Amino acid sequence: MSEGLTWTVYDADSMTQAEIYGQVLCDLGDQHPEIVGLSADLANSTKIGKFGKKFPERFFNVGIAEQNLFGVAAGLAKSGLTPFVSTMATFVSMRACEQVRTDICYQNLDCKIIATHGGASFGQAGSTHHCTEDIAIMRSFANMTVIVPADGIECANAVKTCIDWPGPVYIRIGRGFEPKFYDDEEYGFQIGKAVTLMEGTDITLICCGVTVLQAMEAAKFLKENDGLSVRVLNIHTIKPIDEEAIIKAVMDTRRLAVFEEHNVMGGLGSAVADVIAASGKGCAFTKVGIPDCYCEVGYPEDLYTHYKLDADGVIETVRQVMQMDFEEDDDWEDEV
Structure with a gap:
């Protein structure tokens, strides 16, 4: 796991899950020049915009074109970069389902997907914004790793750990108003271990x-x-x-x-x-x-x-x- 990050557990009381993810990604960007960020016109909502402001030359907004988003991410990964792609969970798992499966998973590319607004976390927005099928879809794809953090601290652990985990990773978080559960990061987080x-x-x-x-x-x-x-x-x-x-x-x-x-x-x-x-x-x-x-x-x-x-x-x-x-x-x- 990468060290020397500026984000600390004390920030979990004042930052949402997505904001923590955005800050951790910025810290990782200092240590890993191969990391690039991608958004489909939701940089502010998904908080990957933090990375874009810090590393504008390593951030790509493809516009409202989620299918293209993952095609571009696949090309960047094939070039030796490590794309972190962030958009709403409904768009990842359904609108761009074919591209995630064929462009990313079929080629087993080192692409990290941070899917926000998972489950019923945006329940008041209606069925188009509910995402209650994504785990089933994503875990059915060969080569895909699927992680559902309990809170912002676990989200930080997942993001820091996935940089060294080979292949595509799907990290599903909420809209950002989920309560904190863990008191600190040192509880033994390991991908694949309960x-x-x-x-x-x-x-x-x-x-x-x-x-x-x-x-x-x-x-x-x-x-x-x-x-x-x-x-x-x-x-x-x-x-x-x-x-x-x-x-x-x-x-x-x-x-x-x-x-x-x-x-x-x-x-x-x-x-x-x-x-x-x-x-x-x-x-x-x-x-x-x-x-x-x-x-x-x-x-x-x-x-x-x-x-x-x-x-x-x-x-x-x-x-x-x-x-x-x-x-x-x-x-x-x-x-x-």
Whole structure:
């Protein structure tokens, strides 16, 4: 991971997730002359404009032309540069889907994509600005790494780490008003490795993005009020996913619940389910997200409550999963 950055964790209280990303990218630009920035007329909204102001000769605004955006990024990457491309998650995953797949992923190019306004973070803007399908789309592309940071501090870690991670990387962040979760950067962030936030033996909560804070608040409440021992895993990297942490959770707790700001089809929950199914191990399992529908229109906090992604919703789900029956024994052979 690169060192000597001017951004510190103290800035997380006054800067949005996207602003932190923009500052970290500027710091990385001092150390890595091969970094270039690209935008499709959203430099201010996505905060990559900070990089453009500091390095105008290394910044390219292609205008409102997202498909061209990734074609240009591919050409720059083929020339030996490391493009950081930033636009809204809906535009990356849908408007420019073919170009990301064929120009970037097919050639396994060293292109880093920072997708803002992910999930329902711009919920009041309507369905065209909701992005609840992008994780499913991006993790289906060969060579693509998919990261969903919990907050600005984890976003900074992801951006700093991805510079040394080969191939295309998709980092999905919100609109910028997400609360801080981590107190500092030193909690063991590694691409492809889950972070165990709380140990537990009764049930495991698996989460990413904005649901990490909600899951932790719920876990503390359940321990104090229900006497439950709740394990909480922040699986910030959806692909490659930490299979070892998931299987250990199945073996240790036998009950798993996944929470994500994404359609329940194809996202983190589906990735976790794939691991469980392949293992042949049985457990009580549920996934909570946008229930295979187009998200309602409203402020993000209201939508999280509506779809049971806030702490109260997590508590309700845990209590339901604790009532699920499964074959509870130590003989795993008959589970296959």
